Amino acid sequence: MIEFERFKLNNGLKVIVHTDVSTPLVSMNILYNVGSRDEDPEKTGFAHLFEHLMFGGSVNIKKYDEPLERVGGENNAFTNNDVTDYYLTVPRQNLETAFWLESDRMLNLAFSKRSLEVQRNVVIEEFKQSYLNKPYGDVWLLLRPLAYTTHPYRWSTIGKSIEPIQQATIEDVKDFYARFYNPNNAIMVLAGNTTVDEIKVLAERWFGSIPAGEEVIRNLPQEPVQMEPRSLTVERDVPLDCLYKAYHMGGKMDKDYPAIDLVSDVLSNGNSSRLYQSLIKEQQLFSDINAFLTGDEDGGLFVVTGKLIKGVKMEAAEAAILEQLNKIKVDLITESELQKVKNKVESLMTFNEMRIQDRALNLAYAEHLGDINMVNDDILRYQAVTSEQIREMANEILRPENCSTLYYYSKS
Amino acid sequence: MSIINRKQKPPIFEIAPDRKVVELIVPKVYTLDNGLKVYVINAGTQELVNVEFVFNAGIWHQDHLYVATSTNSLMKEGTQNMTARQIADELDYYGAYHDAATENDSAFHGLFTLNKYLPATLKVMEEIIKRPIFDQNEVDIYLRKRYHSLLVKMEKVDFLARIHFTGLLYGPQHPYGRFGKAEEVLNVNREDLVAFHKKFYRSSNCQILVSGKVEESVIDLLNQYFGGDDWDGPVISEEALFEIQPAGELFHHIEKPDALQSALRIGKVLFNRRHPDFPGMHVLNTILGGYFGSRLMTNIREDKGLTYGIGSGLVLLRHSGYFYISSEVGADVADVALDEIFKEIALLQKVPVTSSELKKVRNYLGGTFLRAVDGPFNLIDRFREIHENNLDIDHYYRMLETIQKITPDEIMELANRYLSVDSLYRLKVGK
Numbered sequence: 001m002i003e004f005e006r007f008k009l010n011n012g013l014k015v016i017v018h019t020d021v022s023t024p025l026v027s028m029n030i031l032y033n034v035g036s037r038d039e040d041p042e043k044t045g046f047a048h049l050f051e052h053l054m055f056g057g058s059v060n061i062k063k064y065d066e067p068l069e070r071v072g073g074e075n076n077a078f079t080n081n082d083v084t085d086y087y088l089t090v091p092r093q094n095l096e097t098a099f100w101l102e103s104d105r106m107l108n109l110a111f112s113k114r115s116l117e118v119q120r121n122v123v124i125e126e127f128k129q130s131y132l133n134k135p136y137g138d139v140w141l142l143l144r145p146l147a148y149t150t151h152p153y154r155w156s157t158i159g160k161s162i163e164p165i166q167q168a169t170i171e172d173v174k175d176f177y178a179r180f181y182n183p184n185n186a187i188m189v190l191a192g193n194t195t196v197d198e199i200k201v202l203a204e205r206w207f208g209s210i211p212a213g214e215e216v217i218r219n220l221p222q223e224p225v226q227m228e229p230r231s232l233t234v235e236r237d238v239p240l241d242c243l244y245k246a247y248h249m250g251g252k253m254d255k256d257y258p259a260i261d262l263v264s265d266v267l268s269n270g271n272s273s274r275l276y277q278s279l280i281k282e283q284q285l286f287s288d289i290n291a292f293l294t295g296d297e298d299g300g301l302f303v304v305t306g307k308l309i310k311g312v313k314m315e316a317a318e319a320a321i322l323e324q325l326n327k328i329k330v331d332l333i334t335e336s337e338l339q340k341v342k343n344k345v346e347s348l349m350t351f352n353e354m355r356i357q358d359r360a361l362n363l364a365y366a367e368h369l370g371d372i373n374m375v376n377d378d379i380l381r382y383q384a385v386t387s388e389q390i391r392e393m394a395n396e397i398l399r400p401e402n403c404s405t406l407y408y409y410s411k412s
Numbered sequence: 413m414s415i416i417n418r419k420q421k422p423p424i425f426e427i428a429p430d431r432k433v434v435e436l437i438v439p440k441v442y443t444l445d446n447g448l449k450v451y452v453i454n455a456g457t458q459e460l461v462n463v464e465f466v467f468n469a470g471i472w473h474q475d476h477l478y479v480a481t482s483t484n485s486l487m488k489e490g491t492q493n494m495t496a497r498q499i500a501d502e503l504d505y506y507g508a509y510h511d512a513a514t515e516n517d518s519a520f521h522g523l524f525t526l527n528k529y530l531p532a533t534l535k536v537m538e539e540i541i542k543r544p545i546f547d548q549n550e551v552d553i554y555l556r557k558r559y560h561s562l563l564v565k566m567e568k569v570d571f572l573a574r575i576h577f578t579g580l581l582y583g584p585q586h587p588y589g590r591f592g593k594a595e596e597v598l599n600v601n602r603e604d605l606v607a608f609h610k611k612f613y614r615s616s617n618c619q620i621l622v623s624g625k626v627e628e629s630v631i632d633l634l635n636q637y638f639g640g641d642d643w644d645g646p647v648i649s650e651e652a653l654f655e656i657q658p659a660g661e662l663f664h665h666i667e668k669p670d671a672l673q674s675a676l677r678i679g680k681v682l683f684n685r686r687h688p689d690f691p692g693m694h695v696l697n698t699i700l701g702g703y704f705g706s707r708l709m710t711n712i713r714e715d716k717g718l719t720y721g722i723g724s725g726l727v728l729l730r731h732s733g734y735f736y737i738s739s740e741v742g743a744d745v746a747d748v749a750l751d752e753i754f755k756e757i758a759l760l761q762k763v764p765v766t767s768s769e770l771k772k773v774r775n776y777l778g779g780t781f782l783r784a785v786d787g788p789f790n791l792i793d794r795f796r797e798i799h800e801n802n803l804d805i806d807h808y809y810r811m812l813e814t815i816q817k818i819t820p821d822e823i824m825e826l827a828n829r830y831l832s833v834d835s836l837y838r839l840k841v842g843k
């Protein structure tokens with residue numbers, strides 16, 4: 001049970017406090033409601049590039065990291081399709097420095113041209129390191145535009161390609177900042193050795209005077225229902241053939257999300273799962289297999305992927321996956337299989353509460369999704385799922401006409 | 413509302429963890445009926461427990477390549493009383509996580525479970541640890557899977573750099589330096605696995621570390637499943653020793669003509685935690701490349717934008733240790749990056765660190781220590797680090813004292829003694 005209190009500043013900043021006095025530390029997590037889905041299709045990769053620029057100095061502070069390290073703190077950030085999240089952990093006695101730093105970059109950035117130049121290069125190197133210079137690194141650059149024709153989920157957070165990152169200007173940076181980096185578009189969580197009274201004072205002192213911005217109204221093009229199977233075949237310099245099947249599904253808050261999540265767990269969570277047992281151990285067609293959800297808010301993907309054993313034909317491998325998918329569409333899973341995947345969810349959720357930093361993120365994300373109580377009662381949604389629902393969801397999602405398939409062949 | 417002065421930073425409080433913080437690392441020690449030692453750290457707020465079985469059964473102890481890792485990984489793939497499938501079903505049913513990891517010096521079987529399922533899952537762990545059968549079919553499946561995964565890894569410049577680099581430092585015959593081709597994993601034979609298990613996975617060669625929100629009953633449970641004399645064996649009194657045979661040449665280049673980035677590794681053999689200069693080198697390494705604000709990161713990423721990341725580290729092993737710098741940089745700027753790396757090392761040798769930078773590093777490392785002892789799983793890891801090297805918590809007192817007291821001159825002296833340019837190996841994998 002994660003206990004918390006909430007309040008809101010006049011400028012719209014939502015603040016959540018979770019007290020845990022067993023640690024000498026406090027974690028601060030600030031989630032901005034902006035992700036790569038909010039980008040101009042001609043300027044993809046910008047939300048993530050912008051995240052880098054948030055460390056390049058703000059109006060009163062030359063560089064973000066240095067003062068934080070000076071007080072014994074550590075920080076990082078991530079960007080995905082939906083949100084951008086900044087988090088830090090600091091010894092409790094130096095908590096105020098965190099407020100000073102985070103409020104200054106919410107108030108105004110320095111918009112340094114030099115920082116833009118350097119971070120453009122850093123992000124281009126990141127693009128190369130994670131997406132171009134690694135075997136299978138470009139999979140999501142191929143799979144997203146295949147699965148999505150219209151919604152901004154059709155590009156990856158890193159961007160469609162390197163070029164728009166190279167062309168980003170300081171005006172782009174200023175516009176983006178003015179639109180999205182406002183207190184009324186953010187959620188701040190403090191977790192650890194602190195109290196709600198202390199945070200009320202600090203939040204008011206440092207964030208209270210930051211003016212609210214215009215409300216962000218999202219009007220994203222919706223993805224039309226996929227009516228027929230799609231596929232893409234590529235050949236790359238990789239050692240093994242690989243197969244990806246991506247099925248459209250609803251968003252994270254969709255009432256069926258837990259049931260669909262459990263479908264993927266039945267298929268591939270743990271060594272006892274169906275795909276592992278049948279395709280790796282019994283039929284020995286794959287060296288690696290996985291089923292997972294991307295979890296995107298506006299409708300994500302249910303992905304099944306595997307690397308083929310050398311010499312196995314793609315057709316045979318795909319047929320074997322489809323046979324397993326068909327099984328879960330026809331036969332009800334047993335009570336004990338159902339209990340197993342629910343138990344796994346319960347322990348995973350408990351593991352995800354071990355660190356204050358994770359608790360802070362869980363709280364921020366649940367609040368962002370619109371129901372903070374999910375941090376404690378999401379498990380009930382999973383526990384209520386029945387075998388019938390699992391079969392129903394498998395039938396609804398795992399249809400050929402709902403699927404985009406990527407055949408990723410080895411050149412050799 | 414009063415207007416705050418944002419130019420004025422809040423007061424900075426010194427972060428110097430005291431003895432009380434270090435004492436959190438001291439576990440309660442129990443002895444099972446067969447003499448097996450159990451170390452328990454009870455802390456935390458979540459109903460979770462981690463039981464870790466540690467064996468002297470690392471890469472160091474194997475006669476043939478891939479035997480230590482394969483033995484460890486295959487122990488869960490079928491036992492005298494349970495099939496591989498039954499083991500997987502049981503552990504998954506209880507939502508438990510079993511992790512078999514093999515390092516250079518030790519092998520581990522970790523069990524993470526909710527407290528309420530500890531009795532049921534420990535019973536499965538007993539099978540895994542005492543009674544694996546290494547069925548030939550399971551061995552074949554595992555080795556083929558491993559072979560395929562190695563084929564993919566061998567295409568990554570950072571992985572290639574890592575294995576070739578330790579090869580240069582320790583030589584191809586030394587357990588810390590030896591590596592093989594992917595296909596060699598297919599040569600592992602079942603008899604070697606059976607023999608390795610029989611020799612090393614014994615109560616006399618094992619210790620158990622327990623952490624989390626630990627309940628009283630855990631010692632009784634451990635006694636029930638692991639306290640008997642049914643898995644005793646000869647004590648492995650002396651470890652085999654190996655001679656370090658470093659490469660003759662300092663400069664090495666492994667060609668990967670299509671690479672967009674080159675992986676760089678620079679470094680040398682140094683020492684492990686037991687060496688008196690370790691705490692000082694820990695500070696020196698932090699300044700050079702051990703955190704985001706380090707000199708390498710500041711220069712090569714934040715000033716020049718040549719890489720997504722660069723860092724340095726001290727790898728601490730039981731019989732040795734080494735220092736390394738690593739990065740992946742744009743293929744066309746690899747040589748520029750190398751020059752800058754050596755400039756930074758030379759600066760540390762010639763110019764004393766300013767008191768402002770040193771103050772920052774002292775506080776940063778103080779905070780890092782607090783994070784490193786936060787929660788039961790971190791605490792048991794810190795205990796393991798010293799216990800593996802036959803050190804006690806005085807080691808951490810010394811480390812914290814050095815962090816607070818080391819002088820700029822001492823740091824410069826260490827840089828000259830240990831990082832002289834003509835002692836550092838350089839490896840580039842890529843263009």
